[in-house]
Amino acid sequence: MVTDPRDPPAAGPGRAKGRWNGVRMRMAHAAADPDSTPRRITLPADWDDQAAQAVAALAPGETPGEAPASLADAADRWIDRLAALPGAPDGLGRRLALLLLLRRAAPAAGLWTGTTGDAPGFVLNLAAFVRAGSGFETEDYAAALQTLVEALGLAAQSAGAGPPRLLLSNLDGCRAARGRDYDDEAGRDGARCLAATATGAGHGAAEGGQL
Numbered sequence: 633m634v635t636d637p638r639d640p641p642a643a644g645p646g647r648a649k650g651r652w653n654g655v656r657m658r659m660a661h662a663a664a665d666p667d668s669t670p671r672r673i674t675l676p677a678d679w680d681d682q683a684a685q686a687v688a689a690l691a692p693g694e695t696p697g698e699a700p701a702s703l704a705d706a707a708d709r710w711i712d713r714l715a716a717l718p719g720a721p722d723g724l725g726r727r728l729a730l731l732l733l734l735r736r737a738a739p740a741a742g743l744w745t746g747t748t749g750d751a752p753g754f755v756l757n758l759a760a761f762v763r764a765g766s767g768f769e770t771e772d773y774a775a776a777l778q779t780l781v782e783a784l785g786l787a788a789q790s791a792g793a794g795p796p797r798l799l800l801s802n803l804d805g806c807r808a809a810r811g812r813d814y815d816d817e818a819g820r821d822g823a824r825c826l827a828a829t830a831t832g833a834g835h836g837a838a839e840g841g842q843l
Contacts, residue, residue, distance in 0.1 A: 651711075651729040652704040664689030672700040676733060679703070683735075690744045707732055710743050717786040727779045736760040736776055740797065743787060751794030752787035754780045758826060759805030767810060773826070777833040798830060 656677040661670040662684035673684045673691075683703075691701035707729060715725035731737040736757055742750025761773045777798075784796035803823055812819035 651708065651726060652733075655704075655733065657704075660684040662688045673703070674700070675703040679735070690741060706744070710739055710746065713746060714743075714783050714786055717789070719789075720786055721782060724779070724782060728783060731776055731779065734760060736772075737780060751797060752784055753797035753799065754784065755799045755801050756780070756830070757802045757805075758800055759802040759809055762806055762809035764809075768806070768822070774829065774833075777830055781833050798834060800827060800830060 657674050658677040658679075660673050660675065660681065662673050662681065663670045664685060668688075671688050671691075673687050675684055675687055687701055687703050687706060691703075691706040711725045711728050714720065714728065728737075737754050738744075738757075740750070740753035740755065741747070743752050743754070756776065761769045761776075763769055780798060784798065788796045803826075806826075807816070807819045807823070810819070810822075812822070
């Protein structure tokens with residue numbers, strides 16, 4: 633991984649439909665694996681090298697080893713697909729972009745690439761909902777779940793492949809950020825509560841015809 637010292641300017645008015653306006657970007661050179669030719673990747677300035685490698689792997693291109701890639705452009709492809717589906721609520725694309733920018737949630741590879749036949753899914757990063765001084769942001773977590781079940785409901789209707797999946801990740805990081813030990817009983821109770829909230833959101837969406 634090589635970081636380019638020339639930071640590109642923040643996304644401009646005509647770029648990525650305004651979702652990325654004001655977001656400071658940086659350029660890096662990254663490859664999906666050590667044997668691949670690095671690509672020039674444009675991504676948010678506070679995203680790390682591992683994220684650049686993920687963009688290199690997921691961003692489309694006829695010559696992935698050579699073609700430059702942009703997180704904003706790659707993300708807008710899957711966001712636009714979901715936001716254009718019949719029944720998509722207003723503002724869904726903006727909410728999905730914000731969750732991605734904050735690294736709170738990201739789609740599974742099938743949604744990223746538009747691969748047909750793959751069950752749609754999202755991964756929630758629990759640690760990203762912890763704020764220093766205020767703890768776990770429960771309302772933001774609930775809002776994120778609502779956004780994701782809406783998106784999964786739309787994707788499931790169009791994908792025609794397998795049940796949608798919502799995965800919770802980085803529980804250890806979430807516990808650590810809250811000052812909880814791995815074997816702490818209160819921490820385990822909190823984890824069970826988070827899982828139950830996600831399950832309840834999914835069941836509620838299914839009963840309402842979204843999933």
